[in-house]
Amino acid sequence: MVVLEPISTSPVQESTKEKSSTATMGEESLYGPGNTVESATTVTSENDSDGYETASETEINDADREPENNNNTVGNHDNGDDLVRRDVKEEEERKEESESGGNELNEKALAQANDAKLEGNSLFKSGLYEEALLKYELAVQVAPDGPSSAEICSICHANRAACFSKLGKFEETIKECTKALDLNSTYLRALQRRAEAREKLEQYEEAISDMTKILELDHSNDQARRSIIRLKPLADEKREKIKEEMIGKLKEMGNSILGRFGMSTDNFKAVKDPNTGSYSLSFQR
Structure with missing residues (x-):
């Protein structure tokens, strides 16, 4: 940046033209002929009184470029948004x-x-x-x-x-x-097949459960209906058989204990409740 020496002015306020002339003469006297600054600009006004230039060409050009820098910043933000959108798309x-x-x-x-x-x-x-x-x-x-x-x-x-x-x-x-x-x-086929396998293993109640499920899904399945009718007596028979086996085991256990007191399970009679199907024991001599 080139700084010019202060230019002497008269105490009396001069016209704008005279000030400009005086500044030019000052430059020529300072640098001599042919040594003027290219594109130098001297800012003058009626209120100037100190005779100094307020800015060099470089400073003015920098100031002129400032809005461009701001515009570039906005552009960078736009580019960032574009990158985000591109990343999302990718x-x-x-x-x-x-x-x-x-x-x-x-x-x-x-x-x-x-x-x-x-x-x-x-x-x-x-x-x-x-x-x-x-x-x-x-x-x-x-x-x-x-x-x-x-x-x-x-x-x-x-x-x-x-x-x-x-x-x-x-x-x-x-x-x-x-x-x-x-x-x-x-x-349905899996239900049918499982019911058949359960019947083979004498799991009649479980087989009936599968057949009942088949009827719920297919009311017109006569095979399932016939199977249920056929399996119910088998299920009842097995249930009674299991009860008899349990009673037999209980009798054996009871005789081993009651024998110590001179009694046996024959002194007890199992009575079936017709309403519930459960049994109760009654003592008899």
């Missing part, structure tokens, strides 16, 4: 790609599970139940987690139950049917 695109890739993997896994299930069906029809079990198990393992695979997994568990039933493993049949029903509580 994140959404990545999410869509991830979901798309996940869907493709699920579809591929479901296709593999279905292929394994079909192979199991072929083996079952050929009477190769052990081999079919492995294929159905493979189908369950490769199926993806989530609701999309619930149907095929439920079917495979029911098919495994059919294999165990053919092999005479009715406990395993019941377990596999229960797994199938956990995935699909309205699976």
Whole structure:
């Protein structure tokens, strides 16, 4: 920045033209001919009295550039917003790609599970139940987690139950049917198969419960209705048999204790309540 020496002025107020002339003469006398500052600007007014320039060209240019700097700051904010929007958009695109890739993997896994299930069906029809079990198990393992695979997994568990039933493993049949029903509580075939396995194990009351559930889901299922009618006497008979066995065991225990006092269980008579079906004991000599 170039600073000019003060220029002498007369005490009497001069006109603007005279002040300008005096300043120019001062510069020429200070720097000499040919040494003037390029584009130098002298700011004068009627109120100037000290004869000093108030700003150099560089300072004025800096001041002129200040609004531009402010504008640049605003532009930077706009650029920041653009970056945020771009990041959000890219994140959404990545999410869509991830979901798309996940869907493709699920579809591929479901296709593999279905292929394994079909192979199991072929083996079952050929009477190769052990081999079919492995294929159905493979189908369950490769199926993806989530609701999309619930149907095929439920079917495979029911098919495994059919294999165990053919092999005479009715406990395993019941377990596999229960797994199938956990995935699909309205699976009629699984209910039917479990009821049949429970009947084989003389679990008549449990079998009746399954058949009753079938009738609730399908009122026109005559097979379930006939099964309930057939199973009820068996359930009653088994219940009475269990009671007799329990009474026999209690008698043995009672005789071992009462014998010390010269008595036996024959001194007690079990009387059945016709209303409740429960028993009470009465003492008789």
